Amino acid sequence: xxxxxxxxxxxxxxxxxxxxxxxxxxxxxxxxxxxxxxxxxxxxxxxxxxxxxxxxxxxxxxxxxxxxxxxxxxxxxxxxxxxxxxxxxxxxxxxxxxxxxxxxxxxxxxxxxxxxxxxxxxxxxxxxxxxxxxxxxxxxxxxxxxxxxxxxxxxxxxxxxxxxxxxxxxxxxxxxxxxxxxxxxxxxxxxxxxxxxxxxxxxxxxxxxxxxxxxxxxxxxxxxxxxxxxxxxxxxxxxxxxxxxxxxxxxxxxxxxxxxxxxxxxxxxxxxxxxxxxxxxxxxxxxxxxxxxxxxxxxxxxxxxxxxxxxxxxxxxxxxxxxxxxxxxxxxxxx
Amino acid sequence: xxxxxxxxxxxxxxxxxxxxxxxxxxxxxxxxxxxxxxxxxxxxxxxxxxxxxxxxxxxxxxxxxxxxxxxxxxxxxxxxxxxxxxxxxxxxxxxxxxxxxxxxxxxxxxxxxxxxxxxxxxxxxxxxxxxxxxxxxxxxxxxxxxxxxxxxxxxxxxxxxxxxxxxxxxxxxxxxxxxxxxxxxxxxxxxxxxxxxxxxxxxxxxxxxxxxxxxxxxxxxxxxxxxxxxxxxxxxxxxxxxxxxxxxxxxxxxxxxxxxxxxxxxxxxxxxxxxxxxxxxxxxxxxxxxxxxxxxxxxxxxxxxxxxxxxxxxxxxxxxxxxxxxxxxxxxxxxxxxxxxxxxxxxxxxxxx
Numbered sequence: 001x002x003x004x005x006x007x008x009x010x011x012x013x014x015x016x017x018x019x020x021x022x023x024x025x026x027x028x029x030x031x032x033x034x035x036x037x038x039x040x041x042x043x044x045x046x047x048x049x050x051x052x053x054x055x056x057x058x059x060x061x062x063x064x065x066x067x068x069x070x071x072x073x074x075x076x077x078x079x080x081x082x083x084x085x086x087x088x089x090x091x092x093x094x095x096x097x098x099x100x101x102x103x104x105x106x107x108x109x110x111x112x113x114x115x116x117x118x119x120x121x122x123x124x125x126x127x128x129x130x131x132x133x134x135x136x137x138x139x140x141x142x143x144x145x146x147x148x149x150x151x152x153x154x155x156x157x158x159x160x161x162x163x164x165x166x167x168x169x170x171x172x173x174x175x176x177x178x179x180x181x182x183x184x185x186x187x188x189x190x191x192x193x194x195x196x197x198x199x200x201x202x203x204x205x206x207x208x209x210x211x212x213x214x215x216x217x218x219x220x221x222x223x224x225x226x227x228x229x230x231x232x233x234x235x236x237x238x239x240x241x242x243x244x245x246x247x248x249x250x251x252x253x254x255x256x257x258x259x260x261x262x263x264x265x266x267x268x269x270x271x272x273x274x275x276x277x278x279x280x281x282x283x284x285x286x287x288x289x290x291x292x293x294x295x296x297x298x299x300x301x302x303x304x305x306x307x308x309x310x311x312x313x314x315x316x317x318x319x320x321x322x323x324x325x326x327x328x329x330x331x332x333x334x335x
Numbered sequence: 336x337x338x339x340x341x342x343x344x345x346x347x348x349x350x351x352x353x354x355x356x357x358x359x360x361x362x363x364x365x366x367x368x369x370x371x372x373x374x375x376x377x378x379x380x381x382x383x384x385x386x387x388x389x390x391x392x393x394x395x396x397x398x399x400x401x402x403x404x405x406x407x408x409x410x411x412x413x414x415x416x417x418x419x420x421x422x423x424x425x426x427x428x429x430x431x432x433x434x435x436x437x438x439x440x441x442x443x444x445x446x447x448x449x450x451x452x453x454x455x456x457x458x459x460x461x462x463x464x465x466x467x468x469x470x471x472x473x474x475x476x477x478x479x480x481x482x483x484x485x486x487x488x489x490x491x492x493x494x495x496x497x498x499x500x501x502x503x504x505x506x507x508x509x510x511x512x513x514x515x516x517x518x519x520x521x522x523x524x525x526x527x528x529x530x531x532x533x534x535x536x537x538x539x540x541x542x543x544x545x546x547x548x549x550x551x552x553x554x555x556x557x558x559x560x561x562x563x564x565x566x567x568x569x570x571x572x573x574x575x576x577x578x579x580x581x582x583x584x585x586x587x588x589x590x591x592x593x594x595x596x597x598x599x600x601x602x603x604x605x606x607x608x609x610x611x612x613x614x615x616x617x618x619x620x621x622x623x624x625x626x627x628x629x630x631x632x633x634x635x636x637x638x639x640x641x642x643x644x645x646x647x648x649x650x651x652x653x654x655x656x657x658x659x660x661x662x663x664x665x666x667x668x669x670x671x672x673x674x675x676x677x678x679x680x681x682x683x684x685x686x687x688x
Contacts, residue, residue, distance in 0.1 A: 022416075022423035081687020159654060163617040166598040170605045170612035180602035185595050209682070214654040221591065221647040225658065246643055249430060253500070253642040257529050261587065261647060268592070 003104055003150075004114060005063045013237050017068055020241060023248045026201030028072040029065060030223070032215055033058065035207030035231030042231070048092045053233040055100060064237050066114070066148060068244065072197055074151040076215045080126065080160060094131060097154070101134040108141060115147025121193035122156030123164070124328075136328030151197060158217040165191035168317055177313040181276050182306055185265055190314055194219060202247045204240075206232040222258045224250045277302045434641065442666050449668075481552075484673065485519035488680040492634035494523035496585075496656070498648050499664055500640030504532055508664050510543035512637075514551050515669050517580040519676065523630050527585040529646035534586040544582065583630060587647040594651055597623040624651055632656065635679045637672075639664035657682055 009017065033054055040050025058075060065073050078097070083090060104111070104118065111118075120135050127135075135154070168191045172178040178187075189195065199219045203212075208229035212220070226243040230236070277299050281290060290298070485491055495516055497509065509526060516524045526533050526540065533540055597620060604610040632652040636645070638660045645653065659675045661667065 018419045019422045019426065022420040023427070079687050084686070084688045157654075159617045159621070159651065162594065162651065163615060163620045166601055166620060167612050167615040169598060170602050170610075170615050173602045173605050174612050180599055180606050183595060183599045183602050185591050188595060188598060210658050211656055211684075212654060212658075213687075217650040217654055218591065218594075220645070221650050222644060224643050225645065226643060227658075245426075245430075248427070250641070250643045254644055257642075257644070257646050260530065264587070 002107060002110065003059055003062070003100070004066075004110065004116065005059045007060070007063060009064075009067055009237070013067075016238075016241055020244055020248070021069060024251045025069050026224070026244065026247050027070065028074070028198055028200045028202075029070050029243075030074040030076075030200040030203045030216055030220065031058075031061065032076045032203070032205040032213065033232040034205060034209055036233060038207060039231045039233040047089060048096070050233065051093060051096055055096065057233050057235050061235060061240065062150065064240050068240070071148040072151070073149070074121075074153065074194070074197070074200060074216070076153045076156070076213075078122075078154045078156070079214065080123065080155055080157045081214070083126070094128060098131055098134060101131070101138050104138050105134070105141065111142055112145065115145040116142060117145040117147075117149045118142045119149065119151045119196065120154050121151055121161070122154045123160055124155060126155045133328050133332030136325045137332050139325050140329045149197065151194065153215070156193070157214040158212075159214055161193050162188070162218055164193070172313045172317070175316070177316060178309050181272065182310055182313075184269055184272065186269070187310060189218070190310075191317065192218065199223060202226065202243060204228060204243045206230055206235060206239075222254055222261060224254060273299060273303050273306065276306075438662060441662060446666065481515065481518035481669075482520060485521075485676075488676055490680050491520055491676070492679055493521070494525070494631050494633045494635075495521050496525040496527060496633040496636040496648060496653075497664075498636050498638045498645065499526070499528045499533075500638060500642035500644070500646055501663060501665070502530075503665075504528065505665050506536070506540055506543040507547065508667050509533075509540065510547040511551065511669075512664065512667060512672060513544050513582055514547045515672050517548075517582075518552055519673075521580065523581050523583065525583045525585050525630075525633065527648050529587055529648075531586040531588075533584045534588075537584050540584065581630070585649065590647045590649050590651075593624060594620075621651075635659065635675075637661055637675055639667070655684060655686070 036050040036054040037047050038050075039053065040047045043050075062073060065071075078093060082093070118138055120139055124132050124135060165188050169178070169183055169187065173180055194216070199221075200216060200223045202224045203216065203220050204226050205212075206228050208227070210227045212225075224247040226246045228239055228243065230239050277295070280302065281295075281298065497512055499509070513524050513526065600623060601610065601615055601619070605612060632654070633649065633656045636648065636653065636656050636658045638645070638658055640663060643660070645658070657679055659678055661671060661675060
């Protein structure tokens with residue numbers, strides 16, 4: 001079945017959507033789609049069928065999000081920890097992924113109509129090669145779309161993502177693009193797989209579990225977390241509205257906390273720049289003390305050069321990632 | 336509350352590139368064509384030129400500002416928008432009232448319960464126990480009770496984090512929680528708030544904890560070690576004879592900032608050619624982060640307050656942590672805490688399998 005359901009909301013649903021939209025709405029929602037296997041057990045079907053139904057529910061949820069004005073959705077499809085499952089189940093999930101990505105490639109027109117950009121986050125090298133190529137093709141095919149964004153976390157854990165970001169920064173240092181003193185919170189955020197997205201405003205986990213399970217740990221520090229006991233294949237529009245309402249209730253406190261954090265971040269960056277400049281001047285120093293004005297000028301120069309270095313590094317990183325996908329994609333064409 | 340919400344609503348509306356119009360019911364029956372209008376398209380006047388493509392706010396209908404003059408009168412759509420906003424405000428007012436009432440009832444019922452128990456307990460003891468149970472005896476029996484109850488749970492967390500999201504902090508209640516956790520048998524307790532209040536007042540917190548230990552358990556204060564987290568190296572460790580529990584005070588600096596500092600360290604090693612970028616992985620980063628904070632990952636985080644967020648609490652360490660919400664830390668009772676521990680005891684961690 002299709003990646004986005006073409007289904008209208010009922011009158012009552014439309015009314016509720018309009019009422020909710022009178023308040024602050026999340027722009028980016030993350031879902032941990034938990035409960036497929038329990039649903040399969042409950043309804044006495046195969047586990048594979050449970051996962052399949054889970055995918056159908058994803059398509060429906062995407063439609064609801066679009067109706068509610070939520071243009072960016074991130075979903076936790078497959079964790080690196082899930083490789084521990086039985087070979088049968090893992091192979092089943094890989095096969096499901098193959099089917100869905102193949103389907104995606106046949107739905108180009110539909111996706112273009114809705115302007116859906118699909119991104120896949122995670123360590124794709126852990127997946128079978130043919131799936132990697134399929135994923136790369138899908139990502140490259142929808143890259144130019146910019147109306148709404150679906151980020152699928154596949155072969156992903158947050159710790160891997162953070163460690164990978166640190167690795168990329170170390171690569172930047174190795175290449176001489178940045179210095180170790182340029183490493184900051186902002187730079188680390190830019191090196192994550194999710195660097196092209198803003199942080200999620202709302203994270204929803206279904207099936208009643210109340211943990212994050214290594215999902216977007218860095219990005220959800222100031223997000224609204226909503227844990228719902230409904231199983232994922234049974235998720236409804238009203239569950240989504242409930243989560244959005246919860247977000248609206250916490251909105252003010254979260255804004256405040258985020259602003260406070262941003263201020264702290266800016267202060268820390270300034271302090272770091274100052275100490276770097278002080279060190280620099282000491283090394284360069286000819287014994288003469290500098291007056292405040294020239295110190296300020298040095299600071300501005302340093303900040304500008306740091307930002308330039310960082311910009312070049314991030315461009316190089318983006319290029320590296322784009323090349324990875326386009327190479328895989330062209331391999332697929334050849335094969 | 337309403338004014339700030341309405342200002343938020345206004346912000347929401349003004350950032351929308353189209354004027355403040357909402358869908359009318361008439362419009363929503365149209366098939367969903369397009370989902371989003373970017374500012375560029377509006378400004379370049381491309382909006383609505385093609386018959387096929389109609390910008391819609393969120394697919395709930397379509398709403399074009401160039402076909403605006405053809406639409407029903409402005410007044411009607413504006414009044415619909417106003418109506419939705421009023422319903423929204425009413426809904427939030429109801430929720431606010433409900434929350435306040437629930438909080439009020441919770442506090443007052445707890446106080447009433449405590450008062451009744453305070454009155455009846457001495458009477459009960461008087462009937463059943465001719466021996467005079469002095470304050471020390473009572474405390475010792477409570478300590479034994481806490482410990483025994485802790486052992487009845489299927490599993491007890493090794494490390495509990497107390498995450499306070501409320502702005503006004505009552506140190507006595509926090510101290511109570513810490514002491515109860517230690518009495519039940521939890522080895523590590525962390526205390527966190529996102530404004531760094533605990534970090535700034537750690538001596539006050541320590542005093543309160545020692546005081547409550549004395550009052551609630553009658554424990555010799557030297558039996559517990561209270562260690563406070565500082566960035567980088569641990570300081571102010573009070574050496575004790577036998578340490579059964581450890582209390583740590585955390586702030587946002589211990590979260591993202593410490594990850595950044597670890598990253599800087601690794602990059603410096605790479606700069607000095609002691610490592611290569613290929614050597615960096617989860618294990619390396621994890622061991623570096625554990626160097627400065629020698630405690631296990633939190634198994635359970637008790638979040639107090641209405642804000643549904645971790646507010647920057649140790650992002651790296653909470654990957655498998657159960658997050659249980661409690662309404663407030665003010666006048667929190669032992670039963671509340673025990674209830675949360677019972678919930679933790681029955682949760683099942685599949686670890687990906």
